[in-house]
Amino acid sequence: MKADASVLRGRPKLDAVPPGDPRDRGGKIQPMLVVNGLRKYFPVRGGLFNRRTGSVRAVDDVSFVVLKGETLGIVGESGCGKSTLARLLMHLIPKDAGELIFDGEGVGEAHGLTLTELRRSMQLVFQDSYSSLNPRLPVEDSIAYGPRVHGMSRAQAKEVARELLEKVGLNPGLFGSRYPHELSGGQKQRVNVARALALSPRMLILDEAVSALDKSIGAQVLNQLRYLKRHFNLTYVFISHDLNVVQYLSDRVLVMYLGQVVEIGPVEAIYTRAKHPYTRALLSSRLSMNPDDRIDEAPLAGDPPNPSNPPSGCRFRTRCPCAEDVCAAKMPTIGTWVDRFSHLAACHMEDATSGHSRAGRAPAAAALDRAIAVPANL
């Protein structure tokens, strides 16, 4: 292992995959999911005859790896493509380019994993707990629907649903026959988690799963998620804009900006030694628990650029305090991912050969923080 000792001592700690899991094909080292060059451009239509006049680059050449048993946090501003990415991973919307490899098997390829098989192994928990449950089905039936589709008998599926309700902390006798409108937001989200688990998937994508809940209920659901992960030996992809929640739950973190991956690495490295200026700006925008530590100035000014017409070169350069000519001229690459300790950033300052004046000697965190935002009380 090339990684330094401090990383080894702290997180990420990976839960062991039990050797007996019959669904495990590639073993511990084989990543659960490999995403390669994933791309989705939404057409912008207008003008005469509804022609395609442009495209919104929602997800643009995204590659990453989800390891077995880990929680990969995905953070980014609203509109950076997080939810599109989740739907692409689930194949709910067709991808324009790229490949997905689930536990060593290509998805949708000849001799690979079929969509149905993928959907058994991978499930999605939606952000909006209200609209993600059928208002006319008792929650028990909503949970039992998936197993029924996959050929389980009615009684058996019902049994599974009731067991899962118990697992997510809801009394099946009390809640099973209720309709979604008779549940609170937290209870509905628990039902959503149970529904996602009904097919006993190996991987769960949580798309802003606790963002709509208030803090205390959200915290309970988070703890429930941690319990379920151990209990069912799950792998999580946790999508959120809440940096604290991501830090709490994740082993590794992926930062997205305007449809691209800008930084990926172990959670501790990201939160203490962020490399990309965008990640630093994001982290410094977090509110402190100490009311004296005020942030009077936003660390980042303005809105993200229009994803249908992104800036040339580095997409962050229009808002980056360290932007130079080279940033407009060519797009930075993120480098090669080696293992779970790899900490990569798509920034010219990280690349010694890029020609950026600070290349290879990234400024100390404090210095860059000052360049981004100077707290008023200092």
Place this chain on the structure above:
Amino acid sequence: MTDVTAGRGFAASSNDAPALKVRGYWRTVGYRLRYDHVTLFFALVIVLIALSAIFAPLLAPFDPLKTSMAYRLKPVGFRNFLLGTDELGRDMFSRLIYGGRMSLLMGLTPVALATVIGGTLGVVAGFVGGGINMLIMRTIDVFYAFPSVLLAVAISGTMGGGMSNGLIALTLVFIPPLCRIAETATTQVRGLDFVEAARASGAPTRSIIVHHVLGNVLAPVFIYASSLISVAILLAAGLSFLGLGVEPPTPDWGLMLSTLRQAIYVQPYVCALPGLAIFITSLSFNLVSDGLRQAMDVRI
């Protein structure tokens, strides 16, 4: 509240809390209807009208077609004529009972047919979307350009009078609004996350439509259709009135109203009877449809 007590993987209050009575959807609807006396009363009225129509030959004291020059336009309660006689001396009570057959047939058949046809078109248009939606909905829009009465008159006028042509005309009139309702509801439901979730669980399209879309679409379609029954009865009466629907001497409320209107100064009460029958029937259907709407919405 339960979120607070719910532990990690355990339902905290599982032992002391009594299990909620499990009731299916239709059971719930039935339970609610039981306490809705207005709806129940008017449902009873509909049942009575339907029964009297079905058993008309047993109930009618006279032959509804037997004319009599001597007993023309007799008042209500004249001798054995419970509700008087019409301009040809036929017994009004018998004719009203027999007329119910025609009116219920004209009220229910077109609505049922249009619900099936329009509902299917609407769900397909809403769920498939894209070009299919454009094709179906723009065709439907053409029918919307005409007022429904005018459309019914135009269609049955072109095809000629008669009951079956009247039925076809009414069906065609009711397809566009039902299709539109089904399409709107389907489009709305299709975009919701639970349909995505069903897709994510690997369900085939047919299963998603049956289990997740129809349940949410049928209720508004069904409720709207039940309110159309009274419109259908009135339109059918209107067609008969204009001589485009049922042909004399078949007893039909609309036709009776049409022929008796010339005698309105002679026997005003007798002349009003077919209108009263239409009014009571359509009112009952309207109120029952309203009650059903309330009982069938699980969110109330």
